[in-house]
Amino acid sequence: MNFEEGFLKDVIKRFTNYKDLGEKTFAQLEEKDFFFQASPESNSIAVIVQHLHGNMLSRFTNFLTEDGEKIWRKRDGEFENNAATKDEVIALWDEGWQCVFNSVKSLKPEDITKSVYIRSEALSVYDALLRQLAHYPYHVGQIVFIGKMLKDGNWQSLSIPKNKSGTYNDKMGHKA
Numbered sequence: 001m002n003f004e005e006g007f008l009k010d011v012i013k014r015f016t017n018y019k020d021l022g023e024k025t026f027a028q029l030e031e032k033d034f035f036f037q038a039s040p041e042s043n044s045i046a047v048i049v050q051h052l053h054g055n056m057l058s059r060f061t062n063f064l065t066e067d068g069e070k071i072w073r074k075r076d077g078e079f080e081n082n083a084a085t086k087d088e089v090i091a092l093w094d095e096g097w098q099c100v101f102n103s104v105k106s107l108k109p110e111d112i113t114k115s116v117y118i119r120s121e122a123l124s125v126y127d128a129l130l131r132q133l134a135h136y137p138y139h140v141g142q143i144v145f146i147g148k149m150l151k152d153g154n155w156q157s158l159s160i161p162k163n164k165s166g167t168y169n170d171k172m173g174h175k176a
Contacts, residue, residue, distance in 0.1 A: 004109030011129050012104055018140045019097050024158050025147040026093075031086045033150050044081060045146055046089045048139050049096075051078040056096035059118065059132060060103035064111060068118035068128065104129070 001009070026034075026045075034046045043051075054075060059068040083089045107125065115122045123131065148155045160168045 002109060004112045007112060007126065007129075008104065008107055008109065011133065012101070014133055015097075015100060015104065015136070018137050021158055022093065022140050022143050024156075025144050026086075026090060028151055028154075028156055029086070029147055033147065034083075034086050034089050035081065036146065036150060038146075038149075043079065043142070045143050046081055046083045047079055048142055049089050049093050050082060051075075052136065052139055053092040053096040054078040055135065056100050059128075060099045063103045063128075064107075064114060064116060064125070066117075067120060068116065069120075100132075 029045070034049075035044050037044045054073055055078075058070045058073040061070065083092065112124070112126045114125050116125055116128050117123070118128060118131070144158065
């Protein structure tokens with residue numbers, strides 16, 4: 001496998017990991033939790049998902065042939081609560097990720113060095129993918145933080161639970 005093939009495979013693996021973290025958080029939440037705002041200036045999980053959805057559709061629709069900031073995108077509206085239910089939020093989440101995966105899975109190794117545009121800025125496909133691999137985990141981290149804060153003592157860890165690193169390492173056969 002050459003570098004370009006490996007990179008595309010790894011991009012899909014990382015996107016899948018962040019999608020899974022969000023979904024494992026959603027599974028622990030009640031309907032009302034999706035709409036919780038810590039303050040009037042903070043975003044709810046629903047708003048964060050709306051923003052991700054808008055960004056994903058804009059960036060990955062016709063990824064190689066159109067600017068990633070589509071004229072039909074209404075970014076400011078993504079930060080107003082437009083979803084009414086948990087199911088609506090999850091439908092946006094699923095549609096956004098489906099667009100991402102369809103686009104990335106269609107890329108060929110030779111596409112990595114091509115130029116794409118985001119807000120008229122030329123980026124290599126490689127760099128544009130890295131940009132989204134920084135942006136999406138940033139917001140997934142916010143979703144996980146809000147979920148963990150809301151569930152508090154009832155939170156089910158998505159990684160190695162607090163004070164359990166030694167147990168985890170022993171189970172995995174890691175030596176110090």
